Amino acid sequence: MRRGRCQTKSRVIGSHVKPYYMDVKRIHKPKNIINDVRKEFGVNISYSKAWRSREKALDMIRGGAEESFQLLPSYLYMLMLKNPGTIAEIKSDSESRFKYLFMAIGACLVGFRSQMRPIIAVDACFLKGKYLGSLFVATCKDAIGHEIPDLVFVSDKHKSISKAVLTVFPNALHIHCIYHISQNVKAKFKHENVHALFYKVAKAYRESEFHELFNELERYDPAVGTYLREAGFSRWARAYSDGKLFDIMTTNIVEYLNVALVDAQPIDMYRFNVKNGNSGGIVDLKAKTCTCRVFDFDKLPCRHALATARSRNIDPYTLSSAYYQIEALLCAYADPIMPVGSQADWIVPDESASVNLLPPATRRPCGIRKTCRIPSAGEEKRRVKCGRCGQIGHNRQTCSNPISLDEKKEGSSKSAKVDHV
Template sequence: MCAMREERGCLWAIHCRAQRANDFFYIKRFSDVHTCGTDVRTSKNPRVSSDLVSSTISEIVRDKPLTRPCEVVTILKRDYGLDVSYHVVWLGVEKVKAGIHGDHSLSFDQLRWYSDAVMRYNPGSYVNIDYDASSQQFCRFFVSFAACISRFNACRPLLFLDGTFLKGKYKGQLLAATAKDGNNGLFPVAFAIVDSETTANWSWFLHELGKVVDGKRHITFISDRNLGLLEAMPKVFPSAHHGYCLQHLKSNLRDWMKGIDNGFRDHLVRSLGDCAYEPTVVGFHEKLAKLKEEGKQRAHIFFKDLAPEHWANSYFRGMRYGEMTSNAAESFNNWIKEARNLPITQMVDKIRTQLMRQMSARRDQANKWNEIICPTFETRLMDSFNDSKSWQVSKANEDVFEVHSIPSVTVDVARRTCSCFKWQINGFPCDHAVIAIQKSRYNLNDCVEHYFHVETYRAAYSGAIFPISSVEKPPFDPTDFTIYPPTVKRPPGRPKKNRIPSRGEKLKQIRCGRCDKLGSHNRKSCTEPI
């Protein structure tokens, strides 16, 4: 009955009785009208505790681990008309996250079940779990889905390698190998969760990666100069070509030249880029000698152990299709930003869901294209034609042409070469080649590598990643063999959530069409409360 029955004569009451047969409560009598006025809801309710908040927003936080307390305050006000203090909401959010992160300790049956489920629902996938049986601690977890393994052959033989930190309660690193499709979109091939970026972990990751990529393809890798990766690469992929990220080299040179005038330091950094892009050996050495002369002893020391075979176009013998940086790997790390907050199996499944949606969306999109070349590179061809249409072209024979630009160059359409070397370096027709092909007997689309064709793009996304039903997932059993998180030292200070840009790196800001704020998100990825 109502607590105000005697004072105000309120008739609200409910009478229930429990049945011992099934332990159900049965309502016998219920009068749901308050006559004392206490049923009027107020915005500031002292009974709204952190427990009530956590139970109310648990699904929201589990779906979006980066949900902030201020967003929850807005949700409670909008949906329930309640003014809850930030402190109470923060406690409620932390309780939900504590429940999520409690899943970091897994029974071996659960971890083995998920690994088997990946291969059962997606036949042809490859999963490998490595743990320390003596200490019962997790070590490494490698995942590559079947659709990524088989369809990588429809992408350029180019892989971007990078590692990023995990942001959950238990720290670690996520190593990833990412490719690019025919429209320059990200195509994740494989990833792994490890405790840290060490030589042993990179060697293990590359060894596992070698099991899922086609060994007959001459793959080029692009990454930063991580010490563990530098030691592991020649051992696991001795015949592969390894290109260093130019953006990281510029940041390294900028730090190396610390203390000198900023304007002159920027000039040296730009000169490094000129050296990297120079296509001829003679031109490269001229520009490098000038850079060393200007940078003096510091520059000589910086380039002493920096082999040009790994960063200069004139010496690089692999095929990297004009890709000079590892930005694709950085983009993948940002793409899985929310997943990096989750426990291991939930993290892997979150990434699987993102891949599944991306493949489906791009498959539907490609089916609407009517062109022969993918839109990004079709636009590049049109720009090249507009930039070169004023040039005169002289014909030597059916295959060789001279383009009278400044300077004049020779284009051999049959051999797909240009004396400016851009066609050979980028694997895509340069401005000179485009205008020469227009004057020849060749079809321009036939002179573009098949990786950039819509047909190949559709082949890259013709596979599918299928859902994994968790209905059969075994419950956590404390008596089963338990795999605990790795022992990692928590760094001092407040945990970082966002990637720290390299010095000198320019971050492009865009205006979101939903919240109308400048930042690095758009309408689709916007999480700002409205």
């Protein structure tokens, strides 16, 4: 507690706060450790010591990072043994240091090949452990066991993802996540209405509706239209996606039935002309399409198709895609994912247990870790503009630029008015 005298080591403090980390859902930050030590022992410790104590406590519970990397080959062997069909592979460099790991659980692959919708969402996040790295995740929604014409990939604008999709799945459609594009629109253009209007443009079904909304967006700022044109309509606009997208939001057919108060006039055995003011549509029950394009994209009957089904006493649920049926859900999750069990019960062959796998050479630098979200590829950071001096990079509260004489006079006049009131 005095200058020149050492405090208790972080390992001792870590053993004291270890119970706080037994529950993985509980959050106990370094500042909480600082408060705990101050209240219980009357001692002030630094943030860095509290952070090291937290790391020591986690190591006592979960084991060190180095031990975990060494255990990976054996763990993956047991994972594949317990879950048939699982694919897992580790790559290391010439010095036996970890490079990357690929893993696909067998039960997930079965679901991928059965009744899932043909959309693959791809994204990555940075790992927060001792050694630098990232977790790359592909959420698959395929319906059969090979590449199909309607296969769609959704990701940010990272070039490596585009290259990989084009190489492995050359016939698949690759679109960009509209959330990331909307964040760019919000960061680049400061119009309040543009951000919300962009979602309406992106989700429009008909090209006529798309262009009507897009023209409205361009009236706010032509630069927004230029930016979105350069991104490519086929990359983000539903109306230009060739009908391969599925609406991943839950749609309640019963609610559609309540608003399907329109009449259907037959054209032939399968096609019907449904009139509903200016928003009617021509429905083809055999092809399961409608000129409003909602039926085409969502693979769920639109209000025009529901009106047709009602007039012909057809069960509307039979018009929806098999991907939405209960049987598809049960089939996709039929196979369980088995845990590997206690390490003490593992029986691992020498070829897996004897692999010497070291952690990566890159380590996280010292200091306080960043807590702000790191933008994805192609997503630009929002730039803060000072309301006092008008410059970019800081706000009014942190502004250190000198105040002009006019600004001083304006400020004094405002204070005078307040005093007078």
